[in-house]
Amino acid sequence: QSALTQPPSASGSPGQSVTISCTGTRSDVGGYNYVSWYQQHPGKAPKLMIYEVSKRPSGVPDRFSGSKSGNTASLTVSGLQAEDEADYYCSSYTGSNILGVFGGGTKLTVL
Amino acid sequence: EVQLVESGGGLVQPGGSLRLSCAASGFTFSSFEMNWVRQAPGKGLEWVSYIANRGSSIYYADSVRGRFTISRDNAKNSLYLQMNSLRAEDTAVYYCARRYCSSTACTHDYWGQGTLVTVSS
Numbered sequence: 001q002s003a004l005t006q007p008p009s010a011s012g013s014p015g016q017s018v019t020i021s022c023t024g025t026r027s028d029v030g031g032y033n034y035v036s037w038y039q040q041h042p043g044k045a046p047k048l049m050i051y052e053v054s055k056r057p058s059g060v061p062d063r064f065s066g067s068k069s070g071n072t073a074s075l076t077v078s079g080l081q082a083e084d085e086a087d088y089y090c091s092s093y094t095g096s097n098i099l100g101v102f103g104g105g106t107k108l109t110v111l
Numbered sequence: 112e113v114q115l116v117e118s119g120g121g122l123v124q125p126g127g128s129l130r131l132s133c134a135a136s137g138f139t140f141s142s143f144e145m146n147w148v149r150q151a152p153g154k155g156l157e158w159v160s161y162i163a164n165r166g167s168s169i170y171y172a173d174s175v176r177g178r179f180t181i182s183r184d185n186a187k188n189s190l191y192l193q194m195n196s197l198r199a200e201d202t203a204v205y206y207c208a209r210r211y212c213s214s215t216a217c218t219h220d221y222w223g224q225g226t227l228v229t230v231s232s
Contacts, residue, residue, distance in 0.1 A: 033217070046148075046206070057220060100147070
């Protein structure tokens, strides 16, 4: 069982917006701004999409945005494109473990 | 350009050992903390181990503590993972990842392509 809870799947049509949630506790998501989101295409390495809850690394389209409310973080993909179809993982620091915790991953399907 | 290239994976029998390497380039390796992360076939990501930039602090996941040893050689820009007493459940793609910390938070901004470890008789 993953420490952070994500829905196993999400979907949307091209051009639509989709939001993926990541629920933890006050000891991880709710307690720190260390939430990151990673995109992983099949057979490829994870790619950082969002860090510090809502910041985008250089080169990541502004269609990707992050937010947090209480113990739940969210990744929103706006203007869905076919290449956005991938697995998405959230991650958070925890006060008790420098390794941090991952969510179980969400498979995003572009219909 | 930042690059992380893992090597050393392969097929090993249960109880056997393997040493993974991660060659870093394109950045000052000695300035960054590093992690190993693994992903079992069809499963999610799992943190395995952490090492501080000078190796002074090391952490392991409970699932590997006592069997795996992380180390680094800053002169060679390399990260290592010595894996002993391997079990079937250690079968996974192993990634090295660079840990980047700002003044307010940390993340993992660069990942290698991964190396597959298969533990089977």
